[in-house]
Amino acid sequence: MYCTQEKIAVSPVSGGLSGGFSCPTIKPGGVLLDLGRMKRIIEIDEENRFAIVEPGVTIGELWAYMHKNTPDWAPPIPDGAPPASTVMGDAIDRGFSLYTSSVGPQGDNFMCAEVVFPNGDVLRTGSWALPTAKPFYKYGLGPDMWSLLMGSQGTMGVITKVAVKIYPHPEFKTIVVWGMSNPYDMQNLTLEIQKQEFGIAHNTVMVQGGNYPLVMTRWPKDKVPRDYEFYKELGISKWWMNFECWAQTQEELDYVTNRIDKMAKDYKANRAKDPDSIKPQELHPKQIASRLKKPNKIAVPYGLWDAGFLFITWYTPWPECAHFCEVYCDAMEKYGFPPTMWVASIERGRQAICMPIICFDSTKTKELERVQELNRETTEYGLKQGWLNYRPDPFIHIEAYYQSGIYWKYLRAFKKLVDPNMIMHPGRLALP
């Protein structure tokens, strides 16, 4: 309220580890509000299946706490984000989590929140709006206000508590991988499996894949071969899809893996674009164990390639993700970056989260300019296709608002309502 009165900009930060564009503003200056000390895990309710945490609780802390105290249950922590990133940060960033392919976008895993607005009001959303209610129902009293905070990147208010769904953490887990030569076979085979909706589509908690530069760019660029032939010798397909399967019994797990294999063989025999390239990828038990380990640091090594990396993430309808991969990989090569592409299914193949990983030398201004040029060119193309950027760069993705003027008008009106002097995280989301 003091900052509102004095019109001082405030940038809230919980973990401060967003790998994209939502990091705190340092210049020209204001208040950086560090929520990292708000670290209480307030409640784990196994019957109603939610956990209530403060914004400074990291995914590593919540995972470890539940592993020790409620081992049959686990939180939907992101895959690839560092253990020091926060549960709340992942919620409002609407990230990808270890259950997302099965149960839906990460934003949907959050039930209710407590938020402090710059005008001094403390609001509880969903069923929590009723003082006597548990955070058991997201949509609570009338229209839902929590969704106005999702994706807000700290521009609306300061979230001080969230209730997140928790899920069973069964003993029986494995990874099934199918390889192929092109993104279209990756897309279409995965869609056939995900479109089952029930059964195996729910057992495949994480469905994510990509191309061979995902392997290459995890090492310094002068230390590894860049020719695909080297990776082919290692048995790595040009493209592949991982199906991380969770089940309550070994019998159920066997059914799921056999069914995926059967569907893949049927796809290969009857509908594949390049049938000869479609094959299962055998994983060493250590590779399986490494992929199943949570939380992991899978994203971190991309910084080794050339000193810096950036995720530029988009949402597309699943049946368009191969087109996205093709276009974006070409653009990355045109601008001199390795065409590193990661793709994951959201909500059983209803959406794709497509994440080009731009590996570049962050110490060189020219390289940053090339990243911006690549981003600008691909944004123009992506918006024409109707694809959505997930974590907008305010300088480039403002173009999306140009095409959605009425939406921006009402978003801005809501912000004015809760933040009349527009002090919260200025510059983000073009608000203001």
Added chain:
Amino acid sequence: MSYKLPNEKDLEAMIGIVGKEYATNNKAITASYLAKSVMGLEICYPKADND
């Protein structure tokens, strides 16, 4: 949209609200948030050479 840059008076006001342990305008700490966001480094007060 223009904003006021916080000054010493604002810092004192914030210390009055949250206590001196929880508000600072130390430039090194401010800059280190950037290091944390990029490299995951933790924040601490810098030590002087003669400490």
